[in-house]
Amino acid sequence: xxxTQRLGxxxxxxxxxxxxxxxxIGAACGGGGTAAPSATATPSPTEAASATPCTPVExxxxxxxxxxxxxxxxxxxxxxxxxxxxxxxCIDLLLTVVDNTEAADTLATRIAADDAPDIIGPIGIxxxxxxxxxxxxxxxxxESSGIDLSQIEPGLVEAYNVNGKxxxxxxxxxxxxxxxxxxxxxxxxxxxxxxEVGEQYEGEDWTWAAVRELALKLTVDxxxxxxxxxxxxxxxxxxxxxxxxxxxxxARAWATIFGGSGSAVADDGTTAQWPxxxxxxxxxxxxxxxxxxxxxxxxxxxxLAAGNTFQSGRIAMDVVHQWYTCCVYPGEGDPAVTDWDIAxxxxxxxxxxxxxxxxDTIGILDxxxxxxxxxxxxxxxxxxPELVTTWGAMPAIESxxxxxxxxxxxxxxxxxxxxxxxxxxxxxxxxxxxxAYMPNFQEADSANKDLGSKIWNxxxxxxxxxxxxHIELLQEIFDSAN
Amino acid sequence: xxxxxxxxxxxxxxxxTGRWRAFRERESVTGLLFVSPFIVGFILFSxxxxxxxxxxxxxxxxxxEPDEIHFIGLTNYQQMLSDPVLHESLGVTLRFAxxxxxxxxxxxxxxxxxxxxxxxxxxxVFRTLFYxxxxxxxxxSTIVWIGVLHAxxxxxxxxxEGVGLPGPNWLQSTFWVGPALGLMGLWGIGNMMLIFLAxxxxxxxxxxxxxxxxxxxxxxxxxxxxxxMISPVLFYNLVIALIAAFxxxxxxxxxxxxxxxxxxxxxxxxxxxYREAFGFFHMGYASALAWLLFVIVxxxxxxxxxxxxxxxxxxGER
Numbered sequence: 001x002x003x004t005q006r007l008g009x010x011x012x013x014x015x016x017x018x019x020x021x022x023x024x025i026g027a028a029c030g031g032g033g034t035a036a037p038s039a040t041a042t043p044s045p046t047e048a049a050s051a052t053p054c055t056p057v058e059x060x061x062x063x064x065x066x067x068x069x070x071x072x073x074x075x076x077x078x079x080x081x082x083x084x085x086x087x088x089x090c091i092d093l094l095l096t097v098v099d100n101t102e103a104a105d106t107l108a109t110r111i112a113a114d115d116a117p118d119i120i121g122p123i124g125i126x127x128x129x130x131x132x133x134x135x136x137x138x139x140x141x142x143e144s145s146g147i148d149l150s151q152i153e154p155g156l157v158e159a160y161n162v163n164g165k166x167x168x169x170x171x172x173x174x175x176x177x178x179x180x181x182x183x184x185x186x187x188x189x190x191x192x193x194x195x196e197v198g199e200q201y202e203g204e205d206w207t208w209a210a211v212r213e214l215a216l217k218l219t220v221d222x223x224x225x226x227x228x229x230x231x232x233x234x235x236x237x238x239x240x241x242x243x244x245x246x247x248x249x250x251a252r253a254w255a256t257i258f259g260g261s262g263s264a265v266a267d268d269g270t271t272a273q274w275p276x277x278x279x280x281x282x283x284x285x286x287x288x289x290x291x292x293x294x295x296x297x298x299x300x301x302x303x304l305a306a307g308n309t310f311q312s313g314r315i316a317m318d319v320v321h322q323w324y325t326c327c328v329y330p331g332e333g334d335p336a337v338t339d340w341d342i343a344x345x346x347x348x349x350x351x352x353x354x355x356x357x358x359x360d361t362i363g364i365l366d367x368x369x370x371x372x373x374x375x376x377x378x379x380x381x382x383x384x385p386e387l388v389t390t391w392g393a394m395p396a397i398e399s400x401x402x403x404x405x406x407x408x409x410x411x412x413x414x415x416x417x418x419x420x421x422x423x424x425x426x427x428x429x430x431x432x433x434x435x436a437y438m439p440n441f442q443e444a445d446s447a448n449k450d451l452g453s454k455i456w457n458x459x460x461x462x463x464x465x466x467x468x469x470h471i472e473l474l475q476e477i478f479d480s481a482n
Numbered sequence: 483x484x485x486x487x488x489x490x491x492x493x494x495x496x497x498x499t500g501r502w503r504a505f506r507e508r509e510s511v512t513g514l515l516f517v518s519p520f521i522v523g524f525i526l527f528s529x530x531x532x533x534x535x536x537x538x539x540x541x542x543x544x545x546x547e548p549d550e551i552h553f554i555g556l557t558n559y560q561q562m563l564s565d566p567v568l569h570e571s572l573g574v575t576l577r578f579a580x581x582x583x584x585x586x587x588x589x590x591x592x593x594x595x596x597x598x599x600x601x602x603x604x605x606x607v608f609r610t611l612f613y614x615x616x617x618x619x620x621x622x623s624t625i626v627w628i629g630v631l632h633a634x635x636x637x638x639x640x641x642x643e644g645v646g647l648p649g650p651n652w653l654q655s656t657f658w659v660g661p662a663l664g665l666m667g668l669w670g671i672g673n674m675m676l677i678f679l680a681x682x683x684x685x686x687x688x689x690x691x692x693x694x695x696x697x698x699x700x701x702x703x704x705x706x707x708x709x710x711m712i713s714p715v716l717f718y719n720l721v722i723a724l725i726a727a728f729x730x731x732x733x734x735x736x737x738x739x740x741x742x743x744x745x746x747x748x749x750x751x752x753x754x755x756y757r758e759a760f761g762f763f764h765m766g767y768a769s770a771l772a773w774l775l776f777v778i779v780x781x782x783x784x785x786x787x788x789x790x791x792x793x794x795x796x797x798g799e800r
Contacts, residue, residue, distance in 0.1 A: 105760040133546070446762070453743050
């Protein structure tokens, strides 16, 4: 090789030079995308907040970890974002909506890629177990901004205090109760369920045993025989007496609905357990599906309005949360659910009423470069009642609830739904939550869903043995967290 | 080879002058420029991610806590030995491959022979129809299949009931869900059929004429003419089908809610890998699983290539 040969002429160097040239061209064309603001080019958070006029900073709000990603909810969220951006010049709030099934993956990937959004939510208690450690402590910001949390039940505020960090301001609460199809009750000739706590049903205490008796009368086969009849054909059921739709495979949730509050983790925080009332709860579920045939199995659920079972018009009673008002369409369905109301939950095997509670908040990721501005945006969002309305949520702020229920009344007119039931049930939340912390959360949660799937799909299951095996599995999963 | 080279006129090989060398070098640069999009793409989107996954497989990387990454050596690989879920997923994948690979090969070859037959009226239309499902997005077609296979409302069970057969619970039964996915797989044999069709059309008709003269019937012609002549195509499809079986994911994800339901009967290797990576955020372990899959598929492919010499007919040589 000639020593005077130029670098580019050396065969071995051509490819690297070519690549470097491509990279340079790419960089020159602005391939960097939305680069993080440099320290010299961007004012510090304090400067940005105080300077007038200011250079707007971008704050990204990531929606999808809980509710908020439905097509009909997005325009309202966009309107709130626009209202915030119009209200000031220093922060440019951007909305990113991700499908719920991909939201956690997307967020984790973006955190890993150092491209995390600033604000996330609405985020429920379950999702919080996955990202709680990545959230900013809002305590100092709440204190300095003078936000009044006294209108929110202390228990709800406490639910978002994780390891001493206040990681969210409760925005939305969703107690659960019984939605019931009044037409099916009339057809079966039975009285409607109680609307008041402590009220009896047909002279008997309102317990899950009473619910079972009622559900047997409401479950009807295609020949018109109800489940109390000797001629009842469980292979051809037309109407089911009871369901807890959208609980899907979550064994903890099923156990809580029918058994009451409990925890899969003992007080020491490391030992796996399955409380007796949860065993009873799952036994109720299992018998309801496979012995009494009052609850649909997964195959039947798939055939009932693709999972939105109450909407199918073939479910008489359905235990669901407040958010389910999102998905009842009185004008649709065959038969349409034209006349429905809500009733209180019964007393469980633990002797108390348990209304499984969902709650949503908005949090700030601690990786944000602009925590002050992010908190300013979060404050605006958390005090926008139209957001909780579009999420179908009962506002955590008590003074906003009348407007929320009035909006629902307008939507479901001429039906006169007894929303007092929802307020009553808020006093009986599951504590600890059915979505509460477990060591190695994602794996343990997945194992619980495996158990739920097994119960939902296996007609000849030895339930006690399955639960015993499940406790052993949970213990292995918990142990692997250390 | 030497004979062939000697037959090429010497005049065609220019003398290696300096000018010629410069021309060849310019030509190389031009060639490199033309292939550079692929090279850059391969390096950026395949080679570097592969290398990164190899490095990640030696760590406990959790994407939510990228700063907490630790080098843990071969721990992830050791963990595979005692991971019952991995062993289950391997079993599910292997059983599925044993069922689906021969099934799809036979079906694709059968359909290809059918649409290659001169006796079939409108065979061009049928070729299009059999290929058409390939144009439908996999998720959409899977959702349609879920409806078709539903135990109580699905068309398939209606049809079975119509002939007096009890319809199984295709998607919620641990026994039937595998065959159900196999059945679904038949929907996507269009590509394989086209490749077989090309192979069938390249078989010289003289061979069939000669076989007929020798008294061969349809089966003997197929066994002794068609199969050997299309064996390279069969081999290619076999390798591709095997790799596809081990990479099976989308349909299983859609059918099983991404969890391998019912009771892990559809927890394929890739679904388990996905759960580890994006469900449990065990990105290090998932990377190790990806490398295990790579080694398994590579090993099986090598075994197939080793056996190819004994049954693949390649231009007069065996």
